[in-house]
Amino acid sequence: MDNRRIGIGVAVVVGLVVLFFVGKYLFTNKDEKTDQAKIEKEKSEASARQVAQLVHQACRYADSMGIDTSRYTLSADVAHNEEVLADVMMEIRYGKKPSRMAFNGLKETVDSNWSAKAEPSSLAALTTFTPYKQLVGHYNRIRKQGTGNPALADSLRLIRQTLNFYRYVNRFDPDQFVLVNIPAGELNVFDRSGKRLLPMQVISGKPDKMTPCMTTYIQDIVMYPYWNVPKNIALEEMLPRMKRDLSYIYNQNLQILDEKEHEVDPEEIDWESLSETNFPYRVRQASGCENSLGLLKFNLANPLAIYLHDTNSRDLFTSTKDHWRSHGCVRVQKPVELANLVLGANTFDAAFMNKCLIDQKPRTLPIPKKFPVFITYNIADVDASGKLHFYKDVYSLAK
Template sequence: MDQRKLKIGAAVVAGLVILFIAGRQFLKWQSTQKDQARVEQANKQAEKEAKQTVASLHQLCRYADSVGIDTSRYVVEPDADKAEAGAKLTALLMEVRYGKKPSRMTYNGLPEAVDSSWAKKVGTTVSLKMMTEFATFAPYNQLATYYNRLRKRAKGNPAVSDSLRQIRQTLNFYRYVNRFNPDQFVIVNIPAGELNVFDRTGKRLLPMQVIAGKPDKRTPCMTTYIKDIVAYPYWNVPRKIALEEMLPRMQRDLSYIYNQNLQILDEKNREVDPEEIDWEGLSTTNFPYRVRQASGCENSLGLIKFDLENPLAIYLHDTNSRDLFTLTADRWRSHGCVRVQKPVELANLVLGKQTFDAGFMNRCMIDQKPQTLSIPKRFPVFIAYNTADVDAAGKLKFYKDVYALNE
């Protein structure tokens, strides 16, 4: 009887052990099935998101193509994973909104206001409506319309292809301006010989002609800002001009100094009497002076100077030869600075109030010292080289490549 009980007990224990092992195996199998189901679900979700990202990227590429962006760098295979497609989608979103830095920019003096997290926040939900919300600048949209019209007849036509290339450069420039988020700003377009003050919608607040640097004294492209405005400025003659152009004339005839209202200053910024200088002993390598032109109507900078932040001594200014705006179509004859046609109007706009009246340019008061006027805030200035653009009437214009930069 005892043996029978022992056998029964052993059988029960064995059964329980088997049941325990079987239960554990079942639970393990069940857990594995759930894990596999989760993995399969995650894979399906990742595949779905990858396809959605690839689809969004393809949609964005079509839009980017329509505004002159080279999308060949953003192409992915249909089965690309989410990480690859997502990285290119983010990069393309940033280029659509902010463009690329133009290759011709010599100096960048404006701090960028780029929202670097914006593209990631967008995710894969990309729509045409969202893209057009950032394309509110009227000249940009007008130029994009012309670009798409020309694309339809570009095949086999080199002239049209070159025109498209020029338009693409300008479209990218306008996208690049978005990096600075300006409310009002100046654009000087060198090939057009024009200056425009725009608001953020693209409205032209103050169009005018300008005279920029001649081909051998090019005005550099830059992003900068007006720091202040100087009424009755001195012209501190750049040393190269003083040595190469003025010194030989001064050595030949001292009357040149008086006729041009020039002042010779020593190293301590004290004015020196030209009659007391040993001109024969001076040369381009031995000239311990600097040259300044006195303020007044005959000053080469005219009566108003707009100081720009840059290390290249480039600024906007009035001119003592205002008739050049009406007597000639040659808009490229300066040493690099930009002469403006409407200095009073520009100054009042930048200052935000009527500081100079209409008669300021004609009074030309004598014995005036330079007066620096502070502006309410930095006023952005973009000096660009756009050979294709739209004019005030919204018509497509191609300008002469005065510096031969498109060759």
């Protein structure tokens, strides 16, 4: 009996001891879980605050670069805010595709992982292109004058468009590139730093034959090119003159080709039977000093039949301020210098343009590598001295 009581007592004591330690463990574990949850919550909140702070920093910088940051809004979702941060950073570096681009022929080399590694504090290192830096300075100077003035607001809008274009160029990472700015009537060759290697005037399309904006590259250069007359020009402008007087064909050094590319004698054509809907020929202007393309043609990769070329009317660069009078292609003021730069060698001398060699056939010159070309419509831009200009809206596209 005594042994039984002793056993029961021992069992009770052991049970109480076990219960005590189990209870202590449960309470301790609960406290630890509570503390751990609290720590995790604090870490999460700290991370959310840090992301939000980085977004604010990036947006402040983007705003000073002429980027509309009202599109970037924060939320309670940290993942969303991280996406916002990445988007802001990518726009600061690469911009947005300009709305007027009719053709994109250059391959983008965007580093999609860059935003995950970069810090907003390092963004200033991106602003190395001189015209871009100068334009940013003008933007912030004008912005300080106030936003209530409609004229100032319009100026800021035009500057923002050009700033975005310069950021967009970063998508292609060119060592050197040709930039044709239609409203300025200018062509510049830039290097990475923004140095102007070869500034010159250009003549581009008239308002009813607008030169399209594009990203492309020079494929090759043609010496003594033919001018393959576009069909609409041949039918609308040339055909009535040819029907009126065959001497127009000879005076313009034109060739009439049949569907087999054989030259046809104009005297043997029944001109009265021809019309805009019945013209089974192609018109080509023979090569030479009187050719409308001049002596050098720069073939651009694009489906719009747009290219850069010399001209047989070089006096237009000095005799008139109307630099928008072509059918869409771009006449360049310094074709020899441009060809030598693109070819990377002094292939042509200054006398080349004055040699009027006859009976020359077109000759294609390959270039060492694709040379990027941007044809754009920037109304607001800086000149070589850094002075801000607002060029004439020749195509009425800025309204």
